[in-house]
């Protein structure tokens with residue numbers, strides 16, 4: 001009988017597996033094994049323009065070759081199927097509608113150029129320009145163009161989480177990150193929304209991520225803090 005620990009491998013089939021991923025995944029597998037828990041493989045093929053079927057096949061082969069063993073996944077099923085994000089669109093849509101009905105999001109008609117023009121300060125460290133909040137209160141509806149929907153994070157909100165590798169992390173909204181897009185104008189969920197909804201639905205106890213995702217973890221935590229979708233422990237692997 002496995003313990004309640006549930007961890008995940010969450011590769012994107014947009015290229016071939018590299019050693020950095022393998023290292024992060026190995027830590028995830030070790031953690032699940034040590035806890036006597038369950039390891040889930042989630043195929044993060046959210047971006048149809050970059051995900052290809054041959055990469056999915058190669059990804060599964062490479063992971064097996066490296067010595068990974070998962071108990072739930074796109075190839076073997078499980079209680080929270082489907083395990084490919086491309087098949088979970090209705091689920092993401094429902095999550096987005098829930099947020100919208102509770103007033104947690106607002107439409108934004110700014111283009112990337114608009115956002116860049118409105119900024120004096122340089123970009124936030126993760127390359128995503130810090131959104132200046134232009135559409136928060138008076139978004140000018142432009143009928144010709146469907147909006148992006150942004151998650152509202154009040155300025156000054158402090159997001160903290162304890163990371164298993166890096167220790168205490170602290171981010172301040174409005175300084176380190178701004179309101180972020182969760183539903184795109186082309187009817188696609190953002191990576192942030194999909195990952196948080198999936199982790200909650202699949203009952204993940206812990207998330208092991210590469211250091212490249214350290215900064216985007218604040219967005220995950222701001223969802224968790226505001227909506228309590230589930231509380232997780234994070235481990236960042238350098």
Ligand SMILES: [Zn+2]
Pocket residue numbers: 107108109110133134135136
């Ligand atoms: Zn805007």
